Amino acid sequence: MSTWHDLVTASLIGTERAVVPAVGIPGLPPAEDDGGDPAAVLLDRAALLTAARRAGRRPDYAQPLPQSEPDSRPVVSPAADRRLARLLAGEYPELLTEWLTAVTARGLRAAPQSLPVLLDRARRARSADPALADLVAEAGGPRARWLAGLNPDWEFAAASALSGQDAWRLGNTAQRRRYLAWLLASDPDAARDLIRGGWDAAGPAERVMFLSVLADRLSPADEPLLEAARHDHPEDVRRQAADLLASLPGSALGKQMTERARRYVRIEHAARGPRLVITPPTAEPSQPDRGRLVLEIVARTPLRTWTDRSGLTAAQVAALPSGDWAPVLFTGWVRAAIAQRDHEWTAALIGHALTGRPPRMAGEIQALQRLARRADPALGAPDTLPEPRPDALPVVGAALGVLRFRHDMLKELSDDGNDG
Amino acid sequence: MLALAPDASSLRAAQPLTSGRSWLVAAAADDRALWGECRGSATAPYRTVIDLSGPAYRCSCPSRKFPCKHALALLLLWSDGVVGTNDDPPEWAASWIAERAARTSDPQNPKAPADPAAAQRRAEQREARVATGLVELDRWLCDQVRQGLAASQRAGYRHWDDIAARMVDAQAPGLAERLRALAAVPYSGAGWEGRLLEEYALLWLLAAAGRDQAGLPPPLRDTVRSRVGFTVRQAEVLASATPVGDYWQVLARRDLDQDRIRTRRVWLRGRDTGRTALVLSFAAVGQSLDDSLSVGTEVDADLAFYPAAVRLRALLATRRDTFPGRPPTGVTVTGLLAGYAAALGEDPWLDTWPVVLDATPARAPLPSLYDQAGDAVPLHPGAGDCWALFALSGGEPLTVAGEWTPRGLWPLTAWDQGGRPVPL
Numbered sequence: 001m002s003t004w005h006d007l008v009t010a011s012l013i014g015t016e017r018a019v020v021p022a023v024g025i026p027g028l029p030p031a032e033d034d035g036g037d038p039a040a041v042l043l044d045r046a047a048l049l050t051a052a053r054r055a056g057r058r059p060d061y062a063q064p065l066p067q068s069e070p071d072s073r074p075v076v077s078p079a080a081d082r083r084l085a086r087l088l089a090g091e092y093p094e095l096l097t098e099w100l101t102a103v104t105a106r107g108l109r110a111a112p113q114s115l116p117v118l119l120d121r122a123r124r125a126r127s128a129d130p131a132l133a134d135l136v137a138e139a140g141g142p143r144a145r146w147l148a149g150l151n152p153d154w155e156f157a158a159a160s161a162l163s164g165q166d167a168w169r170l171g172n173t174a175q176r177r178r179y180l181a182w183l184l185a186s187d188p189d190a191a192r193d194l195i196r197g198g199w200d201a202a203g204p205a206e207r208v209m210f211l212s213v214l215a216d217r218l219s220p221a222d223e224p225l226l227e228a229a230r231h232d233h234p235e236d237v238r239r240q241a242a243d244l245l246a247s248l249p250g251s252a253l254g255k256q257m258t259e260r261a262r263r264y265v266r267i268e269h270a271a272r273g274p275r276l277v278i279t280p281p282t283a284e285p286s287q288p289d290r291g292r293l294v295l296e297i298v299a300r301t302p303l304r305t306w307t308d309r310s311g312l313t314a315a316q317v318a319a320l321p322s323g324d325w326a327p328v329l330f331t332g333w334v335r336a337a338i339a340q341r342d343h344e345w346t347a348a349l350i351g352h353a354l355t356g357r358p359p360r361m362a363g364e365i366q367a368l369q370r371l372a373r374r375a376d377p378a379l380g381a382p383d384t385l386p387e388p389r390p391d392a393l394p395v396v397g398a399a400l401g402v403l404r405f406r407h408d409m410l411k412e413l414s415d416d417g418n419d420g
Numbered sequence: 421m422l423a424l425a426p427d428a429s430s431l432r433a434a435q436p437l438t439s440g441r442s443w444l445v446a447a448a449a450d451d452r453a454l455w456g457e458c459r460g461s462a463t464a465p466y467r468t469v470i471d472l473s474g475p476a477y478r479c480s481c482p483s484r485k486f487p488c489k490h491a492l493a494l495l496l497l498w499s500d501g502v503v504g505t506n507d508d509p510p511e512w513a514a515s516w517i518a519e520r521a522a523r524t525s526d527p528q529n530p531k532a533p534a535d536p537a538a539a540q541r542r543a544e545q546r547e548a549r550v551a552t553g554l555v556e557l558d559r560w561l562c563d564q565v566r567q568g569l570a571a572s573q574r575a576g577y578r579h580w581d582d583i584a585a586r587m588v589d590a591q592a593p594g595l596a597e598r599l600r601a602l603a604a605v606p607y608s609g610a611g612w613e614g615r616l617l618e619e620y621a622l623l624w625l626l627a628a629a630g631r632d633q634a635g636l637p638p639p640l641r642d643t644v645r646s647r648v649g650f651t652v653r654q655a656e657v658l659a660s661a662t663p664v665g666d667y668w669q670v671l672a673r674r675d676l677d678q679d680r681i682r683t684r685r686v687w688l689r690g691r692d693t694g695r696t697a698l699v700l701s702f703a704a705v706g707q708s709l710d711d712s713l714s715v716g717t718e719v720d721a722d723l724a725f726y727p728a729a730v731r732l733r734a735l736l737a738t739r740r741d742t743f744p745g746r747p748p749t750g751v752t753v754t755g756l757l758a759g760y761a762a763a764l765g766e767d768p769w770l771d772t773w774p775v776v777l778d779a780t781p782a783r784a785p786l787p788s789l790y791d792q793a794g795d796a797v798p799l800h801p802g803a804g805d806c807w808a809l810f811a812l813s814g815g816e817p818l819t820v821a822g823e824w825t826p827r828g829l830w831p832l833t834a835w836d837q838g839g840r841p842v843p844l
Contacts, residue, residue, distance in 0.1 A: 011617045039566040043621055047621035049621075063782055065810075115811045146814055150810065
């Protein structure tokens with residue numbers, strides 16, 4: 001009695017050269033050789049055996065997998081999971097970090113079925129965005145670690161999270177950052193000692209990280225370090241230190257910038273109402289260095305400078321006519337509002353971009369886009385901001401779109417979950 | 421609108437005609453009628469009229485498809501908003517529209533086929549062509565086995581495309597499609613020769629059954645005819661089938677792209693009858709598919725099943741309401757295999773069988789699903805890594821709906837611990 005395998009072998013060689021094996025099926029009388037075309041006989045037998053093999057299939061055996069450890073955190077709502085799918089599909093991909101951070105901060109976890117795509121994304125972004133792997137591992141919890149045990153590509157998520165001093169001594173930049181942020185909140189002096197002690201040995205990336213941690217809880221005690229960093233290399237350390245100094249109340253740099261700003265940018269009360277008059281050190285606004293100089297000054301000037309003496313609100317200042325200088329002032333204020341985390345100015349500037357003179361220059365549009373990604377997402381709540389003017393460029397409406405997207409995204413994560 | 425297409429191939433044929441260039445004239449009167457003149461292979465353009473109230477179609481082309489590709493193309497153009505308005509149809513269109521209006525308003529005189537004798541003649545011609553095609557297929561299959569399958573692996577795609585084209589000429593598109601799909605088998609990994617022999621053997625069986633239709637019990641004959649490529653008109657299905665009313669759970673759905681046509685398969689299961697149903701819809705690539713059946717819901721509806729030995733394909737005859745559904749109950753691996761074996765007894769060509777399984781995914785020795793008894797079935801190698809299924813399970817059992825095939829289970833939906841459906 002032959003098997004299916006013999007039949008396959010014969011068909012592979014061809015009945016011109018091979019003999020058609022007889023096949024048997026349990027419960028059926030053996031097929032008779034009717035002496036016809038061997039090819040037809042083979043096909044007959046193969047048809048019979050195919051049906052018999054398919055219908056008579058037996059179960060296989062499988063090796064069970066270990067079970068994933070439980071995760072007591074609730075899964076994000078289906079709406080939040082759908083939002084994640086949109087982020088992963090390329091809609092505002094830069095907001096993925098914010099989504100993951102918010103998930104973890106709210107004691108939630110990502111839906112398990114989304115973890116494979118998240119892990120793949122984190123793996124591909126490992127050189128460009130090393131912090132993403134940690135965020136994914138954290139939002140994924142034990143299930144992400146379990147998956148990492150099955151797929152070597154995701155090994156990075158298998159390492160159990162380093163905690164406490166180990167994270168500081170052995171961790172990567174993201175882990176060190178998290179430890180430092182935690183320490184700064186619980187024991188600010190210890191954290192500052194750690195930063196001061198480590199500053200000289202730290203590379204540029206590490207220094208930028210130090211400054212970004214300090215930015216969350218700036219104190220006058222940080223001024224000496226920031227002053228030193230302001231003359232540091234490279235450019236982004238210098239720039240960040242200067243931004244922080246400007247937002248530090250009473251800092252020497254802040255005072256200096258206020259003084260300069262008042263010298264070059266004045267509020268004048270003319271017959272048709274107040275307006276901003278800019279008198280750059282010399283020459284015309286069209287000259288790039290003049291524009292650049294005013295921009296740098298405005299960007300580093302404490303925002304209170306503009307409202308304190310004039311008695312105007314941020315929105316009123318932002319709306320003052322300033323002629324050709326308007327794009328420069330707008331860009332400078334946006335940078336200041338981001339660096340100084342000033343909510344009132346942020347709202348005023350976005351509101352102005354929507355309803356006042358529409359931004360047109362590449363620089364101010366870029367600034368607006370950055371602001372929309374850094375602003376308090378509450379601004380994206382319905383009816384909080386006006387609709388853009390009809391003559392505004394589409395990018396202005398898009399900036400509003402980002403804010404609304406972020407607002408909805410974070411709302412889904414705070415709502416009590418399972419809303420379908 | 422695309423649901424009006426009698427089958428995927430008519431829709432495919434209509435695609436090239438949806439460029440405005442094919443149409444010398446195309447216009448619409450209100451939303452009542454459409455007409456157009458389309459360049460064809462004949463010297464005179466084909467004249468197509470559509471009564472949108474029916475919809476009903478008339479076209480001067482010789483196609484036996486109903487609606488023909490010209491009518492479909494005209495409808496596609498119209499739904500894209502490309503057809504301009506003209507309330508003054510030309511004589512050839514106006515007369516038909518008027519005639520129809522008169523007839524449909526007169527219930528005593530139901531519409532009859534334009535020319536029953538001609539229709540009969542065409543049907544007989546087709547039967548004869550298909551019969552010749554089946555003989556040709558027989559001979560071809562014998563040749564393959566005589567020369568040896570090793571030769572077909574070296575032959576490349578052309579090898580199957582040629583015989584498929586001959587089956588198209590013989591008006592057996594079902595056979596053509598099966599043959600075209602075989603071109604991929606030699607590249608489907610280890611064991612390809614066994615899979616190719618299985619497919620040849622089943623085609624051999626189908627050809628034999630097709631030649632001997634008179635000797636088959638009617639349901640099996642319907643199956644054989646539909647697999648050969650005879651289509652049953654939707655209107656006929658709706659008119660002849662006894663509708664099956666139930667709360668139909670939408671278990672799973674799968675979209676396939678083939679030759680610029682997307683086919684959506686939606687699997688349903690009746691809560692009370694326990695019957696499984698397959699609802700197909702078609703769209704051109706880039707156009708959206710029918711989205712009205714969403715996985716996880718339950719639809720109160722009457723289904724009209726196409727005639728077949730294993731009745732799976734169905735039309736939504738009446739649809740009443742949609743509810744949020746609950747997870748379906750699954751079977752064991754033994755239950756799955758027994759169910760498939762029973763269905764194979766009715767239809768030996770059945771190679772896509774809907775199942776709901778309660779099982780746990782495993783990775784070794786092959787990616788598979790095993791049940792409480794430890795019985796396992798492999799996952800279909802074409803379904804990929806199935807990481808979402810594994811992630812959802814975390815090593816715990818879950819309910820999975822999918823398509824069982826001789827190569828393994830193609831998972832399509834799994835229900836999470838909260839009982840929510842997750843498309844895979």
